[in-house]
Amino acid sequence: MITCDAVRELWGPYVSYDDIARFEYGRMLWQRPETRARLLAHWLDPRHPYRERFLAQRELIEAVLNSQKSEAALQRDLLARDTSLRCVAREIPPVFGSFWSDSLRSPGAERP
Amino acid sequence: MPRRELSHPKQVENWLEELGAQLTQPASLILIGSGGLLWHASQRRVTEPLPENSMDVDPVTDSDEVAALCYDAMIGSDFELRHGWHVNLMPASVLRELPTDWDHRAGSARYGPLTVIVPSPADLLAPKLRRNEPRDRAHHTWARAAGLIPDEP
Numbered sequence A: 001m002i003t004c005d006a007v008r009e010l011w012g013p014y015v016s017y018d019d020i021a022r023f024e025y026g027r028m029l030w031q032r033p034e035t036r037a038r039l040l041a042h043w044l045d046p047r048h049p050y051r052e053r054f055l056a057q058r059e060l061i062e063a064v065l066n067s068q069k070s071e072a073a074l075q076r077d078l079l080a081r082d083t084s085l086r087c088v089a090r091e092i093p094p095v096f097g098s099f100w101s102d103s104l105r106s107p108g109a110e111r112p
Numbered sequence B: 001m002p003r004r005e006l007s008h009p010k011q012v013e014n015w016l017e018e019l020g021a022q023l024t025q026p027a028s029l030i031l032i033g034s035g036g037l038l039w040h041a042s043q044r045r046v047t048e049p050l051p052e053n054s055m056d057v058d059p060v061t062d063s064d065e066v067a068a069l070c071y072d073a074m075i076g077s078d079f080e081l082r083h084g085w086h087v088n089l090m091p092a093s094v095l096r097e098l099p100t101d102w103d104h105r106a107g108s109a110r111y112g113p114l115t116v117i118v119p120s121p122a123d124l125l126a127p128k129l130r131r132n133e134p135r136d137r138a139h140h141t142w143a144r145a146a147g148l149i150p151d152e153p
Helices: A004-011 A017-030 A033-043 A051-066 A071-080 A085-091 B009-022 B033-043 B064-071 B078-083 B092-097 B121-131 B134-145
Strands: B027-032 B056-061 B107-111 B114-118
Touching: A004 A071, A004 A085, A004 B092, A017 A033, A017 A051, A017 A085, A017 B064, A017 B092, A033 B064, A051 A085, A071 A085, B009 B033, B009 B064, B009 B107, B009 B114, B027 B033, B027 B064, B027 B092, B033 B056, B033 B107, B033 B114, B033 B121, B033 B134, B056 B064, B056 B092, B121 B134
Parallel strands: B027 B114
Antiparallel strands: B027 B056, B107 B114
16 A cells, blocks of 8 residues: 555655656566567657657666666665656656557667 | 547447457556546446546556556557547556545456456545546536436435
């Protein structure tokens, strides 16, 4: 059971459920090799407006998505790196439905 | 452009049937928000459309297969183009917005391998009544008229 205090402690007093959803489902889908390949192809697609931003933070974002740690443990690690779960979740690029299906045709293709 | 928003109870039922048919293994989702109200209405064979319409459904799931299918139905997707509304995955922590013990009062149904759990109409309406926007009040009135919640004394 998720308590209000636990959510507030991790995500701050003004919770953005969209950010949490991007983190939770991003992490869940990252564990599926085919979906991970699609996410990468999508985020690296030249049409993706956050492509450069993703490239700049790629190592950290991938580390968070790969992590099997609890949210609380992840938060401790991120605070030690002078960031936070809330900040990193915000950096996970969104998925745009308008060209998400294109990643199905070329999953894993890291476009230039 | 014809209006193809989410307002008819059967639309949610049809989507869940479509979703369940695509799954290869047992999975579950919890449906909240106005999509959940429409599900309850569909169970009661209500045909009166939801006022003010809705543009999305808000499921919570712990299944990666369901989540992947929901990603294919997000805003801007072909799914949205076809249906006129989209799927907006919500995190499990959003369930804290519901009254305590909502799961004891929830309804559920199976769609092939998919188990759908829907908080009771009164529990779904509680966060809406806290927000208390005109659309939230309209949904409350509709739910009462549809017999989803008891008439106020």
